[in-house]
Amino acid sequence: MVPSSLGRQNFGIHRSNHRRRNYWRPVSQWQPKHSNNIRDAGLSAKNNDLSTTTRRHDHQPTDWKSAMLVRRLFSTPSVALPKHPNNEDRKVDYRSDGGLVEGVWIFCRHGDRSPGRVLSPAHRQNEEGAFWTSRLPHPDTTSAFSAYCKYYPPTIYPGTNQGEFLDTKRNPYGFLTQKGLTQLKENGHRFFNRYDNCGRHLAERNHWRWEMAQDFLAVWDVKVYSTNYVRTILSAQSFLDGLLGTHCFTPSTDRELDPEITKEKVVPNHDWVKENFHDKSREYDKHRLIPVQVRKLCQDPLNAFDRNPDMMAEFVGEVMKNKDFHARDLAAAPLAARLANIIPGLLRPHRSGISSQSPSGINWVEAADHFVCRESHRLLLSKYSNFENDDRVEQTLKAMSFQTKVHLAWRFRQWYQNKRLLAAIAAPPLREIVDLMAHTSQLQPSDTEKRPFSLYSCHDITILGLLYGVGADFLADETVLGWDYWPPYASALVFELVRTNNTAEEDANRHQQPTASTASNEFVIRILLLDSKNEPRLVDCVDLSDAPNFAKRGSGRDGLLTLCDLGQVVQQYEEWGGECARLRPD
Numbered sequence: 001m002v003p004s005s006l007g008r009q010n011f012g013i014h015r016s017n018h019r020r021r022n023y024w025r026p027v028s029q030w031q032p033k034h035s036n037n038i039r040d041a042g043l044s045a046k047n048n049d050l051s052t053t054t055r056r057h058d059h060q061p062t063d064w065k066s067a068m069l070v071r072r073l074f075s076t077p078s079v080a081l082p083k084h085p086n087n088e089d090r091k092v093d094y095r096s097d098g099g100l101v102e103g104v105w106i107f108c109r110h111g112d113r114s115p116g117r118v119l120s121p122a123h124r125q126n127e128e129g130a131f132w133t134s135r136l137p138h139p140d141t142t143s144a145f146s147a148y149c150k151y152y153p154p155t156i157y158p159g160t161n162q163g164e165f166l167d168t169k170r171n172p173y174g175f176l177t178q179k180g181l182t183q184l185k186e187n188g189h190r191f192f193n194r195y196d197n198c199g200r201h202l203a204e205r206n207h208w209r210w211e212m213a214q215d216f217l218a219v220w221d222v223k224v225y226s227t228n229y230v231r232t233i234l235s236a237q238s239f240l241d242g243l244l245g246t247h248c249f250t251p252s253t254d255r256e257l258d259p260e261i262t263k264e265k266v267v268p269n270h271d272w273v274k275e276n277f278h279d280k281s282r283e284y285d286k287h288r289l290i291p292v293q294v295r296k297l298c299q300d301p302l303n304a305f306d307r308n309p310d311m312m313a314e315f316v317g318e319v320m321k322n323k324d325f326h327a328r329d330l331a332a333a334p335l336a337a338r339l340a341n342i343i344p345g346l347l348r349p350h351r352s353g354i355s356s357q358s359p360s361g362i363n364w365v366e367a368a369d370h371f372v373c374r375e376s377h378r379l380l381l382s383k384y385s386n387f388e389n390d391d392r393v394e395q396t397l398k399a400m401s402f403q404t405k406v407h408l409a410w411r412f413r414q415w416y417q418n419k420r421l422l423a424a425i426a427a428p429p430l431r432e433i434v435d436l437m438a439h440t441s442q443l444q445p446s447d448t449e450k451r452p453f454s455l456y457s458c459h460d461i462t463i464l465g466l467l468y469g470v471g472a473d474f475l476a477d478e479t480v481l482g483w484d485y486w487p488p489y490a491s492a493l494v495f496e497l498v499r500t501n502n503t504a505e506e507d508a509n510r511h512q513q514p515t516a517s518t519a520s521n522e523f524v525i526r527i528l529l530l531d532s533k534n535e536p537r538l539v540d541c542v543d544l545s546d547a548p549n550f551a552k553r554g555s556g557r558d559g560l561l562t563l564c565d566l567g568q569v570v571q572q573y574e575e576w577g578g579e580c581a582r583l584r585p586d
Contacts, residue, residue, distance in 0.1 A: 094498060094524055094558045095538050101199040102523070103440045103497035104220075105433045107456045107463055108187065110235040111180025112489045115373045116366060117173050119345025120384040128384040129262035135177045135377060138251040142266045144181065145230065146276065147249035148237035150287045152224070153277040156270050157296040160228055163270040166306070167229040171263040176231040178251060179376070181238045183490035187530070188242025192216065200451050211245030213289060220453035224292045227302050227458055230268065235490075236292045236457035244289065292457070298584040301428030302458045304465075308424070311580060315421035319414050320358070330359040332407050339367055339400060342385055342393060364408040368486075371401040376489070409484035412461065413475075416468040419545075423577025426469025429456070430570045431582075437497050437563055441523050445499070463487040470527060470561075470569065473540045476550045488531055493539075496526040500557050524556035525566055541565075 092098035114132040118125050137144035167174040189210070196208050200219055208215035216222075224240065226232045241248045294300075297307055305312045319325055339362065340346040346362045358364070374381050381397035382388050416422045436452050443449055456462075464487055468475060474482035487493075500522045527539040541561055542550040553569065556562040574581045 092500075094500060094526065094556075094560055097194075097198040098558075099198075099498035099500045099524070099526075100445075101195060101496045101526075102443070102451050102499050103437055104191075104195065104199070104451075104453045105436070105456070105495040106191070106454070106492050107429070107458055107466060107494075108184070108235065108239060108492040109460050109463055109487050109490060110176060110229070110231045110457060111183040111238070112177045112376050113180055113231050113373070114173050114175050114177060115369050117170055117345065119343045119366065119370055121344055121386055124384040124386075126262045127259070129172060130257060130259050131379070131384075132175075133172045133261055133263055134255045134257040135179070136172060136175055136255065136264065137178045137181060137249070138253055138255045140266070141175055141230070141234075141264050142268055144249050144251075145234060145237075145268055148234065148241065149273065149277045151246050151248050151289045152237040152240050152292050153288060154226070154233050154273055154294055155278075155291045156228070156273065156294040160270065160294060160297060165228055165230045165233075165267075165269065167231055168267045168269070171267055174229075174231065175264070176234045177377075178254065180231070180235065180489060181249070184235045184238035185242035187490055187492060188239040189245075190242075190530075192243050192245075195220075195453075211247075213244040213246060216244060217289070219450060221450035222290050222453045222455070224290055224455045225300075225302065225457070226292050226294055227300065227306065228294050228297075232457040232459070233292050233294070236455060239455060239457070240290060246289070301432055301583060302456055302462055304424045304428075305461065308580075312421065312424065315418055315424070316415055319418050319421070322414070325414050326359050329407075329411065332360045335400065335403055335407070336360045336362040336367070338396070339404065342382065342387055342397065343367070343370055360407075364404065364411055367404050368408045371397075371404060372489075375401070405486060406484050409486050412464060413478070413483070416465060417544075419573075419576040420578075420580055422465065422468055423573040423581035425462070425465035427570055427573035427577055427581035428583050429462075429466065430469060430566070431574070433495055434563070434567050434570050437523075437525070437566075440497055441563055460487040460491075463491060463493045466493055467529070467539070468544065469573065470539065470566075471541045471544045471550075471553055472529075473542045473550070476542055476544055476547075492528075492530040494526075494528040494530065494536075496528070498524050498526050498560075500524055523563060524554075524558070524560035525563065526560055541569075 114135060118128060120128045192208070192210060201207070202219055205215060205218075208219075222240075224236050226236050237248070240246070300307055320329075336346070346367055371381065373379075374383065380388070380394060381401065382390065382394045385393075387393035416425070433454070436454070440452055443451075464485075467485070467487075472485075474480070474485060477483060527541070528536045529539050530536045540559065541553040543553055544550065552559065553565050554561045555565055
């Protein structure tokens with residue numbers, strides 16, 4: 001069986017007993033006939049036929065080079081084709097999908113959400129609240145959360161944040177939208193296709209059947225972790241729904257804009273989760289598949305700003321005292337003043353925390369949020385302001401959007417160049433996955449132990465911190481395009497542990513179980529970044545502290561990291577950060 005990138009025109013078509021269909025189509029257009037009924041976790045194939053047909057969709061990449069890249073990274077062969085005549089001579093490309101994936105760690109940002117807080121004038125706030133409420137899941141957020149929890153219930157460490165989620169106080173602001181749910185479901189399904197193509201399989205099943213959860217779970221030890229936010233938990237649940245095809249939640253229609261409904265009437269808390277999905281455990285045992293774990297805060301590696309806010313504020317303060325930082329941030333004060341003149345919520349007289357120390361005078365995360373959320377929903381940038389009908393103001397805001405986002409990226413760039421701050425952000429999650437990789441690398445191909453598949457539902461600053469932590473080459477030079485990268489909604493940073501012993505012929509028939517006699521324990525780590533355009537790119541790693549040389553870190557095949565390379569990176573951060581780079585003992 002040849003890889004999907006060699007000569008096949010019908011890329012993205014899943015191989016199974018289902019009818020062929022194009023997985024580049026949005027989820028809303030390829031739901032099965034019976035998706036209105038919650039299934040029994042895909043454990044039965046009854047009534048699981050798919051009613052859509054294959055056709056090219058507008059969302060496919062138009063550039064042929066992009067299409068070929070996407071085809072190789074996120075597609076599954078639909079039929080067994082004759083062996084390519086030159087297949088024996090084909091060089092295995094470990095930079096895309098070569099080798100056998102034996103472990104997966106995915107750090108995924110939550111999906112599209114409403115702005116983090118209201119910034120409009122007081123007399124327009126109810127109107128804006130009604131608009132964002134209409135963008136949330138139908139019929140409401142709690143109904144969606146309840147539907148997902150039957151299969152993927154959160155397990156929350158007792159007493160976390162006094163039993164409250166961190167994003168429910170500003171209802172409806174900071175809530176996951178229906179668009180965000182769809183983004184994560186599509187991501188989950190793309191990763192199912194990828195690992196059905198290049199991941200480990202059991203000998204008796206060369207391809208998994210989507211909507212049959214046990215096919216996937218028989219191979220992978222799936223662990224899911226989230227921060228203490230409803231939006232990150234919902235994002236993880238929707239990802240799992242797309243990965244395993246459980247069809248937990250399918251809204252019938254979008255919510256209508258009702259001026260009288262300015263926020264969700266009911267929002268969940270930890271007690272609500274416990275009462276409905278743990279105290280009634282017997283009722284849901286038959287459905288329950290994978291828990292979404294919210295760990296004890298001091299043991300959670302996903303957000304150092306929540307885990308230790310005082311320490312992080314100290315590190316940020318060190319950066320802000322730097323003369324170069326102060327001068328450049330102060331130079332952005334005129335831009336900040338113009339923004340605050342149109343968006344009055346950016347100026348709060350009693351601000352506290354990190355943003356209160358900014359020489360430019362505003363919270364740049366909130367400023368960028370204004371543009372990102374409105375652009376995502378095609379909303380006028382001046383909507384719900386005192387200048388709503390002024391075309392000149394609208395054009396001015398469009399011009400300031402890029403400047404605002406670049407300045408935000410620059411500020412975080414300065415923060416992540418502080419060695420102790422970066423160590424606190426990147427070392428704990430990297431240490432966790434390095435230890436798991438070390439264990440997995442000791443397994444032989446014939447071992448039946450399930451391989452690790454870990455999903456971390458987190459935030460933009462977590463993914464950005466990890467990119468700086470591994471030394472993503474596009475972040476190295478501020479004079480080169482790409483240094484101002486900011487993880488968009490639903491973006492994912494993926495670490496794959498890849499066994500490299502396969503020959504070209506074995507790699508082309510990768511679903512055949514390797515034998516112990518031909519297998520070695522040589523591995524490389526493939527790091528992929530999936531952005532909002534769904535065009536994954538390989539992340540090459542360099543030493544960002546080695547300016548201007550930026551020495552390459554990967555010593556493995558095709559320039560990829562080895563376990564030793566990544567272990568040395570983590571050890572370096574732990575030396576830089578000391579106790580700051582380690583999680584406290586439980």
